[in-house]
Amino acid sequence: MRIGCVGLGRIGTSHVQTLRAVPGVSEVVVADVDGRRAQGLQAAAEEHLAAVSAVPVEALLTADLDGLVVTTGSAAHGTWVRAAVDAGLPTFCEKPLATSLTEILEVAEHVRRSGVPVHVGFQRRFDAGYRAAAEAVRSGELGFVHTLRGVASDMLPPAADFIPGSGGIFRDCLVHDADVIRFVTGREVVSVYAVGGTKGADFFPAAGDVDTGAALLTLDDGTIVMLSTSRYNGQGQDVRLEVHGEHGTVAVGLDDSLALRSVEPGASQPAGPVHTDFYSRFRPAFADELAGFVAMVGGSPSPCTVDDALEASRVVEACDLSRREGRPVLMSEIPSALPAPATS
Structure with missing residues (x-):
């Protein structure tokens, strides 16, 4: 083809x-x-x-x-x-x-x-770790799931001219977490509370953005999700997810390239070269994703x-609103459809 x-x-x-x-x-x-x-x-x-x-x-x-x-x-x-x-x-x-x-x-x-x-x-839907986590949830291996913790940090911030058109850190970065939480759990987000701040370059606040953000999500079955993201993690690209359940916990991203250094005596983490950007972190997933597209063709x-993409976008829209207004936001506040045409 x-x-x-x-x-x-x-x-x-x-x-x-x-x-x-x-x-x-x-x-x-x-x-x-x-x-x-x-x-x-x-x-x-x-x-x-x-x-x-x-x-x-x-x-x-x-x-x-x-x-x-x-x-x-x-x-x-x-x-x-x-x-x-x-x-x-x-x-x-x-x-x-x-x-x-x-x-x-x-x-x-x-x-x-x-x-x-x-x-x-x-x-991330095509990453082997996230797929294994989703299977652990759906198979019942973990029992009921009560908490998820996600981290997504870049090794280096993007260029200053990228930020004004990026949509902000929640729409640009945390949207991947919003999507994969739905993929792993099979549940929907019902409320969010988000915060953000800047300790790095001035071009983030100049564009109305932040370089670090965090969000607390509640899912429709009561599961609690804690997400954090930052433009600064000089050790490498750090993308992880923990899924905590009744019978145990599984973790995505705890491999030899983990961009996190243990300070425990005798520990050797990372054990190999760290991922330096999102493409090196998800190279096999990108390949499988495009194979999935060809299969769709x-x-x-x-x-x-597009409905999956819409839901992830609604979640990060709620996160951005929460950060700007300093309050929890219900997903029911975020439009899920176009308004009906006005009638005469």
């Missing part, structure tokens, strides 16, 4: 190389507003690797594709998803589905009406639907 990819920054370029090795993909057709990026990725087919060809951005949707991968800047995601489903193309879109909750609601409704499958990129269900 022929898969298109629009947007050839770091994640898009990586996805193109990954797609070349996915069974069933014969060609990856790439496009970018900077045509030189697309031309530079062209490659002939090799053993076990698909060919890469380049077309102008305006020609991509008419390039006889079987599916489309959207890795443009976030502000263009919604436009591309709408156009792709209107063209009947099964689509993979990196998160976020759009940059505002209102537009996410609009895009989700547009996709539902189209009937065309869309897979939104929350790669072939007729399998979407592994992460």
Whole structure:
């Protein structure tokens, strides 16, 4: 099959190389507003690797594709998803589905009406550790689950010019935790209380953002979830989850590359090279995620639907509101659908 990819920054370029090795993909057709990026990725087919060809951005949707991968800047995601489903193309879109909750609601409704499958990129669903944790919950191995604790910290902060358009730390970073909590537990968030602060660069508060945040979530069965995130963890990329249950606890991310140093005598953590960014932390998950997308193009269900993406976005919208107003927020306060059209 022929898969298109629009947007050839770091994640898009990586996805193109990954797609070349996915069974069933014969060609990856790439496009970018900077045509030189697309031309530079062209490659002939090799053993076990698909060919890469380049077309102008305006020609991509008419390039006889079987599916489309959207890795443009976030502000263009919604436009591309709408156009792709209107063209009947099964689509993979990196998160976020759009940059505002209102537009996410609009895009989700547009996709539902189209009937065309869309897979939104929350790669933790494909990480072996998170999948094992979800199975431990669903199998009953842990008994009832009472508490989850999640950590997501970057080794280094992003560039200053990224922050104003990022949506803030909850929408940019904690949205992955919001999604994977639903994936692991099978439950919905009913309330949140969030805080944040800045001890690092001045460009965070200048953009109305913080460099560190934390959220306390309550799920619909009473389970308590504690999440923290930061732009600063100089030792490495630290992404973990603990799931505490009646019969025991499981942990995701406690491997030899854990970016956390034990001070206990005789302990040797980390035992190997640490992860330095999100891509090195989740490289196998990204590969499995794109294989899941190709399977969806072939007729399998979407592994992460627009409705899943909407719910994660609603949770972080509530977190941001809670931080700004200094109060708990009920999920019922956050819109879950577009308002009904006014009647005359």
